[in-house]
Amino acid sequence: MSAPEQCRIIFRHIDEPGYSNDLACYVRHGGYEILKKSVAMKPEAIVDEVKKSGLRGRGGAGFGCGLKWSLLDRKSGKPVYLIVNADESEPGTFKDRYIIHQDPHQLLEGIMITCFANNVKLAYIYIRGEFPHGARILEKAIAEARAANFVGPNILGTAYGCEIYIHRGAGAYICGEETGLIESLEGKRPNPRIKPPYFPAVLGLYQCPTIVNNVETLCHVKHIADMGGEAFSKIGTPGNTGTRILCVSGHVQHPGYYEFEVGKITMGQLLNDVCGGPLPGRKFKAVIPGGSSAKILKFGERFKGKRKVGAEMVDYDWGVEDVPMDFDSLGMIGTMGGSGGVIVMDDSVNMVEALANINAFYAHESCGQCTPCREGSLWMKKITSRMVHGTARTEDAALLKSVADQIPGRTICAFGEACSWPTQSFLAKFGDEFKQYPETKKAAKPAGALELV
Protein backbone atom coordinates (compact mmCIF):
# COMPACT_ATOMS: atom_id res chain seq x y z
CA MET A 1 0.00 0.00 0.00
CA SER A 2 1.52 3.32 -0.96
CA ALA A 3 1.57 6.21 1.46
CA PRO A 4 -1.40 8.57 1.79
CA GLU A 5 -1.07 12.17 0.65
CA GLN A 6 0.29 14.69 3.13
CA CYS A 7 -2.39 16.72 4.85
CA ARG A 8 -0.83 20.11 5.40
CA ILE A 9 -2.82 22.20 7.83
CA ILE A 10 -0.17 23.60 10.14
CA PHE A 11 2.53 23.53 7.46
CA ARG A 12 0.21 24.71 4.71
CA HIS A 13 2.36 27.71 3.83
CA ILE A 14 5.76 26.43 4.89
CA ASP A 15 8.23 26.71 2.00
CA GLU A 16 5.50 28.19 -0.22
CA PRO A 17 7.10 30.51 -2.77
CA GLY A 18 6.09 34.11 -2.12
CA TYR A 19 4.74 33.46 1.38
CA SER A 20 6.49 35.75 3.84
CA ASN A 21 6.36 36.02 7.61
CA ASP A 22 4.91 39.55 7.83
CA LEU A 23 1.42 40.52 8.90
CA ALA A 24 0.32 41.76 5.47
CA CYS A 25 0.97 38.37 3.89
CA TYR A 26 -0.76 36.56 6.73
CA VAL A 27 -3.82 38.79 6.49
CA ARG A 28 -3.92 38.34 2.70
CA HIS A 29 -4.25 34.62 3.37
CA GLY A 30 -7.21 35.10 5.71
CA GLY A 31 -5.13 35.66 8.84
CA TYR A 32 -6.74 36.69 12.15
CA GLU A 33 -10.25 36.08 10.78
CA ILE A 34 -10.58 33.17 13.19
CA LEU A 35 -9.51 35.33 16.10
CA LYS A 36 -12.23 37.80 15.10
CA LYS A 37 -14.74 34.97 15.05
CA SER A 38 -13.48 33.62 18.38
CA VAL A 39 -13.75 36.84 20.40
CA ALA A 40 -17.44 36.92 19.49
CA MET A 41 -17.87 33.50 21.10
CA LYS A 42 -18.16 32.59 24.76
CA PRO A 43 -14.73 31.58 26.08
CA GLU A 44 -16.16 28.34 27.54
CA ALA A 45 -17.53 27.44 24.12
CA ILE A 46 -14.02 27.52 22.65
CA VAL A 47 -12.70 25.32 25.46
CA ASP A 48 -15.55 22.91 24.70
CA GLU A 49 -14.61 22.78 21.03
CA VAL A 50 -11.01 21.99 21.94
CA LYS A 51 -12.22 19.23 24.27
CA LYS A 52 -14.43 17.83 21.53
CA SER A 53 -11.57 17.93 19.05
CA GLY A 54 -9.60 15.35 21.03
CA LEU A 55 -6.41 17.38 20.43
CA ARG A 56 -3.43 15.89 22.24
CA GLY A 57 -0.30 17.88 23.08
CA ARG A 58 2.46 17.77 20.49
CA GLY A 59 5.31 18.57 22.89
CA GLY A 60 5.98 15.04 24.07
CA ALA A 61 3.48 13.53 26.46
CA GLY A 62 0.41 13.63 24.21
CA PHE A 63 -1.79 14.89 27.05
CA GLY A 64 -5.32 16.00 26.15
CA CYS A 65 -5.24 19.74 25.50
CA GLY A 66 -8.83 20.49 26.50
CA LEU A 67 -8.46 18.38 29.61
CA LYS A 68 -5.29 20.27 30.56
CA TRP A 69 -7.15 23.56 30.28
CA SER A 70 -10.05 22.29 32.37
CA LEU A 71 -7.67 21.43 35.22
CA LEU A 72 -6.79 25.12 35.72
CA ASP A 73 -7.46 26.31 39.22
CA ARG A 74 -9.95 29.06 38.39
CA LYS A 75 -11.31 29.43 41.91
CA SER A 76 -8.06 30.77 43.31
CA GLY A 77 -8.77 34.22 41.90
CA LYS A 78 -5.13 34.47 40.83
CA PRO A 79 -4.25 35.48 37.28
CA VAL A 80 -3.88 32.66 34.76
CA TYR A 81 -0.76 32.58 32.59
CA LEU A 82 -0.03 30.90 29.28
CA ILE A 83 3.47 29.77 28.46
CA VAL A 84 4.23 28.69 24.93
CA ASN A 85 6.87 26.01 24.93
CA ALA A 86 9.14 26.95 22.03
CA ASP A 87 12.20 25.35 23.55
CA GLU A 88 12.31 22.66 20.85
CA SER A 89 15.21 20.81 22.39
CA GLU A 90 14.32 17.11 22.14
CA PRO A 91 16.97 15.65 19.79
CA GLY A 92 15.44 14.71 16.45
CA THR A 93 12.69 17.36 16.62
CA PHE A 94 12.64 20.29 14.20
CA LYS A 95 9.11 21.45 13.48
CA ASP A 96 8.44 24.45 15.71
CA ARG A 97 11.49 26.11 14.11
CA TYR A 98 9.70 26.37 10.75
CA ILE A 99 6.45 27.66 12.21
CA ILE A 100 8.34 30.36 14.12
CA HIS A 101 10.52 31.40 11.20
CA GLN A 102 8.04 31.18 8.36
CA ASP A 103 4.55 31.53 9.81
CA PRO A 104 4.82 33.31 13.19
CA HIS A 105 1.38 34.89 12.96
CA GLN A 106 -0.27 31.48 12.80
CA LEU A 107 1.24 30.82 16.20
CA LEU A 108 0.24 34.24 17.53
CA GLU A 109 -3.34 33.74 16.40
CA GLY A 110 -3.44 30.34 18.13
CA ILE A 111 -2.01 31.94 21.27
CA MET A 112 -4.57 34.77 21.30
CA ILE A 113 -7.48 32.37 20.82
CA THR A 114 -6.14 30.18 23.64
CA CYS A 115 -5.68 33.21 25.90
CA PHE A 116 -9.18 34.48 25.19
CA ALA A 117 -10.67 31.04 25.85
CA ASN A 118 -8.90 30.75 29.20
CA ASN A 119 -9.06 34.39 30.28
CA VAL A 120 -5.30 34.78 30.16
CA LYS A 121 -4.01 38.36 30.21
CA LEU A 122 -0.32 37.66 29.96
CA ALA A 123 1.44 35.06 27.81
CA TYR A 124 5.12 34.26 27.38
CA ILE A 125 6.79 32.48 24.51
CA TYR A 126 9.77 30.64 25.91
CA ILE A 127 12.08 30.23 22.94
CA ARG A 128 15.38 28.39 23.06
CA GLY A 129 18.46 30.60 23.06
CA GLU A 130 19.79 29.02 19.88
CA PHE A 131 16.94 30.57 17.84
CA PRO A 132 18.12 34.21 17.83
CA HIS A 133 16.48 34.94 14.48
CA GLY A 134 13.31 33.18 15.58
CA ALA A 135 13.14 35.43 18.64
CA ARG A 136 13.55 38.54 16.48
CA ILE A 137 10.92 37.36 14.01
CA LEU A 138 8.46 36.77 16.84
CA GLU A 139 9.23 40.17 18.39
CA LYS A 140 8.49 41.82 15.08
CA ALA A 141 5.33 39.78 14.55
CA ILE A 142 4.04 40.70 18.00
CA ALA A 143 4.72 44.39 17.32
CA GLU A 144 2.82 44.15 14.03
CA ALA A 145 -0.09 42.32 15.66
CA ARG A 146 -0.17 44.87 18.47
CA ALA A 147 -0.26 47.76 16.00
CA ALA A 148 -3.18 46.05 14.24
CA ASN A 149 -5.03 45.56 17.54
CA PHE A 150 -4.80 41.74 17.52
CA VAL A 151 -2.59 41.76 20.62
CA GLY A 152 -2.59 44.21 23.53
CA PRO A 153 -5.37 46.07 25.33
CA ASN A 154 -8.97 45.92 24.08
CA ILE A 155 -8.32 43.67 21.14
CA LEU A 156 -10.64 44.09 18.18
CA GLY A 157 -12.71 46.61 20.09
CA THR A 158 -13.62 44.21 22.90
CA ALA A 159 -13.05 44.65 26.63
CA TYR A 160 -10.54 41.84 26.49
CA GLY A 161 -6.79 42.45 26.37
CA CYS A 162 -3.71 40.30 26.46
CA GLU A 163 0.05 40.86 26.15
CA ILE A 164 2.56 38.42 24.69
CA TYR A 165 6.26 38.61 25.49
CA ILE A 166 9.25 36.65 24.28
CA HIS A 167 11.58 35.06 26.79
CA ARG A 168 14.83 33.55 25.52
CA GLY A 169 16.41 30.45 27.03
CA ALA A 170 20.15 29.95 27.17
CA GLY A 171 21.11 26.51 25.94
CA ALA A 172 19.72 24.10 28.55
CA TYR A 173 17.57 21.13 27.40
CA ILE A 174 15.84 20.81 30.76
CA CYS A 175 14.11 24.17 30.15
CA GLY A 176 11.81 22.20 27.82
CA GLU A 177 10.36 20.37 30.82
CA GLU A 178 7.41 22.50 31.84
CA THR A 179 8.25 23.08 35.50
CA GLY A 180 11.94 23.62 34.72
CA LEU A 181 10.77 26.11 32.13
CA ILE A 182 8.69 27.94 34.73
CA GLU A 183 11.67 28.20 37.10
CA SER A 184 13.74 29.52 34.23
CA LEU A 185 11.09 32.10 33.41
CA GLU A 186 11.17 33.18 37.04
CA GLY A 187 14.87 33.95 36.60
CA LYS A 188 16.29 30.91 38.32
CA ARG A 189 18.14 27.72 37.51
CA PRO A 190 15.70 25.49 35.62
CA ASN A 191 15.43 22.84 38.32
CA PRO A 192 12.12 21.03 37.71
CA ARG A 193 9.55 21.13 40.50
CA ILE A 194 8.01 18.11 42.13
CA LYS A 195 4.42 17.15 41.24
CA PRO A 196 2.39 17.09 43.37
CA PRO A 197 2.00 19.82 44.49
CA TYR A 198 3.53 21.91 41.71
CA PHE A 199 1.19 21.11 38.84
CA PRO A 200 1.40 24.12 36.52
CA ALA A 201 -2.41 24.23 36.30
CA VAL A 202 -2.51 25.01 40.02
CA LEU A 203 0.89 26.29 41.17
CA GLY A 204 2.70 27.37 38.03
CA LEU A 205 4.37 30.66 37.12
CA TYR A 206 4.62 32.88 40.24
CA GLN A 207 2.58 30.15 41.98
CA CYS A 208 -0.40 30.99 39.77
CA PRO A 209 -2.41 28.65 37.53
CA THR A 210 -0.50 28.27 34.27
CA ILE A 211 -1.01 26.54 30.94
CA VAL A 212 2.09 25.23 29.20
CA ASN A 213 1.54 24.17 25.61
CA ASN A 214 3.80 23.36 22.70
CA VAL A 215 3.99 25.63 19.62
CA GLU A 216 2.38 23.07 17.30
CA THR A 217 -0.42 22.35 19.79
CA LEU A 218 -1.39 26.03 19.87
CA CYS A 219 -1.41 26.25 16.09
CA HIS A 220 -3.90 23.39 16.06
CA VAL A 221 -6.13 25.39 18.41
CA LYS A 222 -6.51 28.01 15.71
CA HIS A 223 -7.76 25.44 13.23
CA ILE A 224 -10.09 23.87 15.79
CA ALA A 225 -11.62 27.29 16.43
CA ASP A 226 -12.04 27.55 12.68
CA MET A 227 -13.53 24.19 11.72
CA GLY A 228 -15.03 23.19 15.08
CA GLY A 229 -14.02 20.38 17.41
CA GLU A 230 -16.16 17.79 15.74
CA ALA A 231 -14.76 18.33 12.26
CA PHE A 232 -11.22 18.29 13.67
CA SER A 233 -11.90 15.01 15.46
CA LYS A 234 -12.73 13.41 12.11
CA ILE A 235 -9.22 14.11 10.85
CA GLY A 236 -6.77 11.42 11.88
CA THR A 237 -7.98 8.38 13.81
CA PRO A 238 -10.16 8.03 16.93
CA GLY A 239 -8.20 9.04 20.02
CA ASN A 240 -5.41 10.37 17.80
CA THR A 241 -7.05 13.26 16.03
CA GLY A 242 -5.83 15.94 13.69
CA THR A 243 -2.59 16.09 11.80
CA ARG A 244 0.91 15.82 13.13
CA ILE A 245 4.26 16.90 11.83
CA LEU A 246 6.75 14.08 11.62
CA CYS A 247 10.40 15.09 11.51
CA VAL A 248 12.61 12.48 9.91
CA SER A 249 16.39 12.61 10.27
CA GLY A 250 19.34 10.26 9.94
CA HIS A 251 19.81 7.56 7.33
CA VAL A 252 17.05 8.03 4.74
CA GLN A 253 17.22 9.43 1.22
CA HIS A 254 14.94 12.40 1.91
CA PRO A 255 15.01 13.55 5.52
CA GLY A 256 12.64 16.40 6.37
CA TYR A 257 9.27 17.38 7.84
CA TYR A 258 6.03 15.85 6.71
CA GLU A 259 2.49 16.51 7.95
CA PHE A 260 0.03 13.63 7.94
CA GLU A 261 -3.27 12.78 9.54
CA VAL A 262 -2.35 11.09 12.81
CA GLY A 263 -2.33 7.30 12.52
CA LYS A 264 -3.06 7.26 8.79
CA ILE A 265 0.52 6.50 7.82
CA THR A 266 2.73 3.63 8.93
CA MET A 267 6.41 3.78 9.75
CA GLY A 268 7.18 1.78 6.61
CA GLN A 269 5.24 4.13 4.34
CA LEU A 270 6.89 7.12 5.95
CA LEU A 271 10.44 5.83 5.64
CA ASN A 272 10.17 4.02 2.31
CA ASP A 273 7.58 5.86 0.25
CA VAL A 274 7.84 9.37 1.65
CA CYS A 275 11.50 9.49 2.62
CA GLY A 276 12.77 7.38 -0.27
CA GLY A 277 14.05 4.40 1.70
CA PRO A 278 17.57 3.68 2.92
CA LEU A 279 20.73 5.21 1.45
CA PRO A 280 22.17 3.32 -1.54
CA GLY A 281 23.53 -0.09 -0.58
CA ARG A 282 22.31 0.15 3.02
CA LYS A 283 19.52 -1.45 5.02
CA PHE A 284 17.44 0.01 7.84
CA LYS A 285 18.58 -1.28 11.20
CA ALA A 286 16.80 0.72 13.86
CA VAL A 287 14.55 3.72 14.37
CA ILE A 288 13.74 5.98 17.30
CA PRO A 289 10.15 7.13 16.68
CA GLY A 290 9.53 10.13 18.95
CA GLY A 291 12.66 12.07 19.86
CA SER A 292 15.82 10.61 21.38
CA SER A 293 14.09 9.77 24.66
CA ALA A 294 11.69 7.32 22.99
CA LYS A 295 12.56 3.64 23.11
CA ILE A 296 14.28 2.33 19.99
CA LEU A 297 12.66 -0.09 17.52
CA LYS A 298 14.63 -2.80 15.72
CA PHE A 299 13.84 -3.69 12.13
CA GLY A 300 12.90 -7.36 12.07
CA GLU A 301 11.24 -7.47 15.49
CA ARG A 302 7.51 -8.25 15.66
CA PHE A 303 4.80 -6.92 17.92
CA LYS A 304 1.72 -8.97 18.67
CA GLY A 305 -1.34 -8.37 20.76
CA LYS A 306 -4.94 -7.23 20.71
CA ARG A 307 -6.11 -3.72 19.98
CA LYS A 308 -9.37 -1.90 19.79
CA VAL A 309 -10.63 -1.04 16.33
CA GLY A 310 -14.00 0.69 16.61
CA ALA A 311 -15.87 -1.37 19.20
CA GLU A 312 -14.06 -4.61 18.51
CA MET A 313 -10.84 -6.13 19.78
CA VAL A 314 -8.71 -7.42 16.93
CA ASP A 315 -5.35 -9.18 16.82
CA TYR A 316 -2.38 -7.35 15.47
CA ASP A 317 0.92 -8.76 14.31
CA TRP A 318 3.16 -5.94 13.19
CA GLY A 319 6.69 -5.48 12.00
CA VAL A 320 8.26 -2.05 12.58
CA GLU A 321 7.13 -1.04 9.08
CA ASP A 322 3.48 -1.80 9.88
CA VAL A 323 3.09 0.41 12.95
CA PRO A 324 0.76 3.38 12.46
CA MET A 325 2.39 6.65 13.54
CA ASP A 326 0.06 7.61 16.35
CA PHE A 327 0.37 8.00 20.13
CA ASP A 328 -1.57 4.85 21.04
CA SER A 329 -0.05 2.42 18.53
CA LEU A 330 3.49 3.49 19.36
CA GLY A 331 2.62 3.29 23.06
CA MET A 332 1.23 -0.21 22.58
CA ILE A 333 4.50 -1.52 21.17
CA GLY A 334 6.47 -0.14 24.09
CA THR A 335 7.73 3.16 22.78
CA MET A 336 6.11 6.57 22.18
CA GLY A 337 5.12 9.15 19.60
CA GLY A 338 6.75 11.77 21.82
CA SER A 339 7.75 14.91 19.97
CA GLY A 340 7.42 13.45 16.45
CA GLY A 341 11.17 13.23 15.87
CA VAL A 342 11.95 10.06 13.91
CA ILE A 343 15.68 9.18 13.92
CA VAL A 344 16.72 6.45 11.48
CA MET A 345 19.86 4.32 11.67
CA ASP A 346 21.08 1.92 8.99
CA ASP A 347 23.35 -1.10 9.06
CA SER A 348 26.51 1.03 9.06
CA VAL A 349 25.76 2.03 12.66
CA ASN A 350 27.12 0.26 15.67
CA MET A 351 24.56 0.41 18.48
CA VAL A 352 27.11 0.80 21.28
CA GLU A 353 28.44 3.91 19.58
CA ALA A 354 24.98 5.32 18.88
CA LEU A 355 24.03 4.84 22.53
CA ALA A 356 27.29 6.45 23.64
CA ASN A 357 26.29 9.52 21.60
CA ILE A 358 22.84 9.68 23.21
CA ASN A 359 24.23 9.10 26.70
CA ALA A 360 26.64 12.01 26.30
CA PHE A 361 23.63 14.22 25.62
CA TYR A 362 21.73 13.21 28.75
CA ALA A 363 24.78 13.38 31.01
CA HIS A 364 25.35 16.95 29.79
CA GLU A 365 21.72 17.98 30.22
CA SER A 366 20.69 16.52 33.61
CA CYS A 367 19.91 19.43 35.94
CA GLY A 368 21.60 17.55 38.76
CA GLN A 369 18.94 17.75 41.48
CA CYS A 370 18.24 14.03 41.80
CA THR A 371 21.12 11.69 42.55
CA PRO A 372 19.87 8.75 40.42
CA CYS A 373 19.57 10.98 37.36
CA ARG A 374 22.71 13.08 37.87
CA GLU A 375 24.98 10.13 38.69
CA GLY A 376 23.21 7.53 36.57
CA SER A 377 23.26 9.58 33.37
CA LEU A 378 26.96 10.31 33.92
CA TRP A 379 27.83 6.66 34.63
CA MET A 380 25.95 5.50 31.53
CA LYS A 381 27.91 8.01 29.51
CA LYS A 382 31.23 7.03 31.06
CA ILE A 383 30.65 3.32 30.55
CA THR A 384 29.59 3.63 26.92
CA SER A 385 32.40 6.09 26.06
CA ARG A 386 34.92 3.83 27.72
CA MET A 387 33.57 0.90 25.69
CA VAL A 388 34.16 2.90 22.52
CA HIS A 389 37.40 4.71 23.32
CA GLY A 390 38.98 2.45 25.96
CA THR A 391 38.48 -1.12 27.09
CA ALA A 392 35.15 -2.80 26.40
CA ARG A 393 34.16 -5.73 28.60
CA THR A 394 31.46 -8.33 28.03
CA GLU A 395 29.98 -7.57 31.44
CA ASP A 396 29.43 -3.89 30.60
CA ALA A 397 26.02 -4.75 29.14
CA ALA A 398 24.76 -5.99 32.50
CA LEU A 399 26.36 -3.07 34.30
CA LEU A 400 24.68 -0.55 32.00
CA LYS A 401 21.33 -2.21 32.47
CA SER A 402 21.63 -2.15 36.24
CA VAL A 403 22.45 1.57 36.23
CA ALA A 404 19.59 2.38 33.85
CA ASP A 405 17.09 0.30 35.84
CA GLN A 406 17.76 2.27 38.99
CA ILE A 407 16.79 5.68 37.61
CA PRO A 408 13.15 5.76 36.42
CA GLY A 409 10.50 6.33 39.04
CA ARG A 410 13.06 7.72 41.46
CA THR A 411 13.40 11.26 40.17
CA ILE A 412 11.63 14.60 40.31
CA CYS A 413 10.93 14.90 36.60
CA ALA A 414 10.49 12.71 33.53
CA PHE A 415 14.10 13.32 32.47
CA GLY A 416 14.87 10.31 34.68
CA GLU A 417 12.79 8.12 32.35
CA ALA A 418 14.01 9.96 29.26
CA CYS A 419 17.68 9.27 30.03
CA SER A 420 17.25 5.62 30.99
CA TRP A 421 14.92 4.50 28.19
CA PRO A 422 17.58 4.66 25.47
CA THR A 423 19.98 2.47 27.45
CA GLN A 424 17.24 0.07 28.52
CA SER A 425 15.82 -0.34 25.04
CA PHE A 426 19.17 -0.53 23.22
CA LEU A 427 20.17 -3.34 25.59
CA ALA A 428 16.86 -5.14 25.34
CA LYS A 429 16.99 -5.16 21.55
CA PHE A 430 20.67 -5.10 20.68
CA GLY A 431 22.08 -6.78 23.80
CA ASP A 432 24.21 -9.16 21.73
CA GLU A 433 25.89 -6.27 20.00
CA PHE A 434 26.92 -4.90 23.39
CA LYS A 435 28.22 -8.27 24.57
CA GLN A 436 30.14 -8.78 21.34
CA TYR A 437 31.54 -5.28 21.28
CA PRO A 438 34.96 -6.27 22.70
CA GLU A 439 35.34 -8.59 19.68
CA THR A 440 33.78 -6.15 17.21
CA LYS A 441 36.35 -3.54 18.16
CA LYS A 442 39.22 -5.78 17.12
CA ALA A 443 37.91 -6.04 13.56
CA ALA A 444 38.12 -3.27 10.96
CA LYS A 445 35.21 -0.81 10.89
CA PRO A 446 32.65 -1.35 8.12
CA ALA A 447 32.98 0.95 5.13
CA GLY A 448 31.08 4.20 5.61
CA ALA A 449 30.90 3.91 9.39
CA LEU A 450 31.24 7.29 11.03
CA GLU A 451 32.54 8.32 14.40
CA LEU A 452 29.54 8.90 16.67
CA VAL A 453 31.13 9.78 19.97
Add this chain to the structure above:
Amino acid sequence: MNLKLETLTKIDEVITHYPEKRSATLPLLHLIQEDVGCIREEAIEWIAQKLGLQPINVYEVVTFYPMFRRQPIGRRHIKVCRTLSCALMGGYKTCETFEQEFNTRAGPTEVSPDGEVTVEFVECLASCGTAPVVLIDDELHQKVDCAKAKQLAAQIKAEAKK
Protein backbone atom coordinates in the same frame (compact mmCIF):
# COMPACT_ATOMS: atom_id res chain seq x y z
CA MET B 1 30.40 48.89 33.65
CA ASN B 2 30.15 50.65 30.32
CA LEU B 3 26.94 49.64 28.59
CA LYS B 4 25.72 51.19 25.38
CA LEU B 5 22.78 53.54 25.71
CA GLU B 6 20.78 51.20 23.49
CA THR B 7 21.43 48.29 25.85
CA LEU B 8 20.35 50.34 28.85
CA THR B 9 17.13 51.32 27.12
CA LYS B 10 16.38 47.71 26.27
CA ILE B 11 17.14 46.66 29.84
CA ASP B 12 14.67 49.15 31.29
CA GLU B 13 12.06 48.08 28.77
CA VAL B 14 12.43 44.33 29.32
CA ILE B 15 12.07 44.59 33.10
CA THR B 16 8.53 45.90 32.55
CA HIS B 17 7.57 42.63 30.84
CA TYR B 18 7.41 40.77 34.12
CA PRO B 19 5.30 41.15 37.26
CA GLU B 20 8.38 40.06 39.24
CA LYS B 21 11.71 41.68 38.46
CA ARG B 22 13.74 38.55 39.07
CA SER B 23 12.33 37.10 35.84
CA ALA B 24 14.43 39.62 33.94
CA THR B 25 17.65 37.88 34.99
CA LEU B 26 18.07 35.88 31.75
CA PRO B 27 17.10 38.75 29.42
CA LEU B 28 19.56 41.06 31.20
CA LEU B 29 22.34 38.50 30.96
CA HIS B 30 21.68 38.11 27.23
CA LEU B 31 21.64 41.86 26.64
CA ILE B 32 24.84 42.46 28.58
CA GLN B 33 26.66 39.53 27.01
CA GLU B 34 25.66 40.75 23.55
CA ASP B 35 26.96 44.21 24.42
CA VAL B 36 30.24 43.48 26.21
CA GLY B 37 31.02 39.92 25.08
CA CYS B 38 30.86 38.04 28.35
CA ILE B 39 29.54 38.17 31.92
CA ARG B 40 32.12 39.49 34.36
CA GLU B 41 31.88 39.81 38.12
CA GLU B 42 30.81 43.45 37.81
CA ALA B 43 27.92 42.49 35.52
CA ILE B 44 26.66 39.98 38.05
CA GLU B 45 26.71 42.62 40.78
CA TRP B 46 25.14 45.22 38.52
CA ILE B 47 22.24 42.91 37.57
CA ALA B 48 21.71 41.88 41.19
CA GLN B 49 21.45 45.51 42.21
CA LYS B 50 19.20 46.39 39.28
CA LEU B 51 16.77 43.57 40.10
CA GLY B 52 16.96 43.72 43.89
CA LEU B 53 18.66 40.33 44.19
CA GLN B 54 21.76 38.93 45.85
CA PRO B 55 24.73 38.44 43.50
CA ILE B 56 24.58 34.68 44.20
CA ASN B 57 21.10 34.56 42.60
CA VAL B 58 22.58 35.83 39.36
CA TYR B 59 25.84 33.92 39.68
CA GLU B 60 24.07 30.55 39.95
CA VAL B 61 22.15 31.30 36.78
CA VAL B 62 25.29 32.27 34.86
CA THR B 63 27.06 29.06 35.85
CA PHE B 64 24.11 26.81 34.94
CA TYR B 65 23.20 27.89 31.41
CA PRO B 66 25.67 26.86 28.69
CA MET B 67 25.17 30.02 26.64
CA PHE B 68 26.52 32.40 29.29
CA ARG B 69 30.28 32.74 29.51
CA ARG B 70 32.51 34.39 32.05
CA GLN B 71 35.46 35.20 29.82
CA PRO B 72 35.71 36.56 26.28
CA ILE B 73 35.89 34.11 23.37
CA GLY B 74 37.02 34.32 19.75
CA ARG B 75 35.54 36.98 17.51
CA ARG B 76 33.40 34.39 15.74
CA HIS B 77 31.58 31.63 17.59
CA ILE B 78 31.27 28.36 15.66
CA LYS B 79 28.83 25.91 17.24
CA VAL B 80 28.84 22.48 15.62
CA CYS B 81 25.99 20.14 16.54
CA ARG B 82 27.22 16.96 18.23
CA THR B 83 23.95 15.08 18.78
CA LEU B 84 22.86 11.84 17.13
CA SER B 85 21.17 12.92 13.89
CA CYS B 86 24.10 15.17 13.03
CA ALA B 87 26.66 12.58 14.13
CA LEU B 88 24.97 10.02 11.85
CA MET B 89 25.64 12.36 8.94
CA GLY B 90 29.25 13.20 9.82
CA GLY B 91 29.03 15.88 12.54
CA TYR B 92 32.23 14.70 14.20
CA LYS B 93 34.17 15.13 10.96
CA THR B 94 32.69 18.59 10.51
CA CYS B 95 33.86 19.59 13.97
CA GLU B 96 37.31 18.15 13.34
CA THR B 97 37.58 20.13 10.11
CA PHE B 98 36.93 23.40 11.93
CA GLU B 99 39.44 22.43 14.61
CA GLN B 100 42.11 21.79 11.97
CA GLU B 101 41.32 24.85 9.91
CA PHE B 102 41.77 27.12 12.91
CA ASN B 103 44.42 25.09 14.68
CA THR B 104 42.29 24.88 17.83
CA ARG B 105 40.34 22.44 20.00
CA ALA B 106 36.59 22.44 20.45
CA GLY B 107 35.57 23.78 23.83
CA PRO B 108 33.41 26.59 25.24
CA THR B 109 36.45 28.50 26.57
CA GLU B 110 39.00 27.66 23.85
CA VAL B 111 40.12 30.41 21.49
CA SER B 112 42.11 29.83 18.29
CA PRO B 113 45.72 31.12 18.44
CA ASP B 114 44.86 34.03 16.14
CA GLY B 115 42.00 35.02 18.45
CA GLU B 116 39.58 34.67 15.58
CA VAL B 117 37.26 31.82 16.58
CA THR B 118 35.90 29.66 19.34
CA VAL B 119 34.77 26.26 18.13
CA GLU B 120 32.23 24.55 20.34
CA PHE B 121 30.61 21.14 20.04
CA VAL B 122 27.02 21.71 21.20
CA GLU B 123 23.86 19.63 21.58
CA CYS B 124 20.96 19.36 19.10
CA LEU B 125 20.19 22.66 17.33
CA ALA B 126 16.73 21.53 16.18
CA SER B 127 17.58 21.28 12.52
CA CYS B 128 18.29 17.56 12.43
CA GLY B 129 16.75 17.08 8.96
CA THR B 130 19.53 19.12 7.35
CA ALA B 131 22.37 17.51 9.30
CA PRO B 132 25.13 18.19 10.00
CA VAL B 133 24.38 21.74 11.10
CA VAL B 134 26.57 24.55 12.37
CA LEU B 135 25.57 27.83 13.98
CA ILE B 136 28.11 30.59 13.29
CA ASP B 137 27.24 33.52 15.55
CA ASP B 138 23.51 33.92 14.77
CA GLU B 139 23.58 32.24 11.35
CA LEU B 140 22.56 28.61 10.81
CA HIS B 141 24.44 26.64 8.14
CA GLN B 142 22.95 23.37 6.97
CA LYS B 143 24.38 20.16 5.50
CA VAL B 144 27.89 21.19 6.45
CA ASP B 145 30.13 18.36 5.27
CA CYS B 146 33.93 18.70 5.33
CA ALA B 147 34.07 20.54 2.02
CA LYS B 148 31.47 23.07 3.15
CA ALA B 149 33.21 23.43 6.51
CA LYS B 150 36.46 24.30 4.73
CA GLN B 151 34.62 26.82 2.59
CA LEU B 152 33.05 28.47 5.66
CA ALA B 153 36.43 28.52 7.38
CA ALA B 154 38.02 30.21 4.36
CA GLN B 155 35.26 32.80 4.38
CA ILE B 156 35.81 33.56 8.07
CA LYS B 157 39.56 33.88 7.49
CA ALA B 158 39.01 36.20 4.54
CA GLU B 159 36.65 38.39 6.57
CA ALA B 160 39.19 38.51 9.41
CA LYS B 161 41.82 40.02 7.09
CA LYS B 162 39.60 42.98 6.25
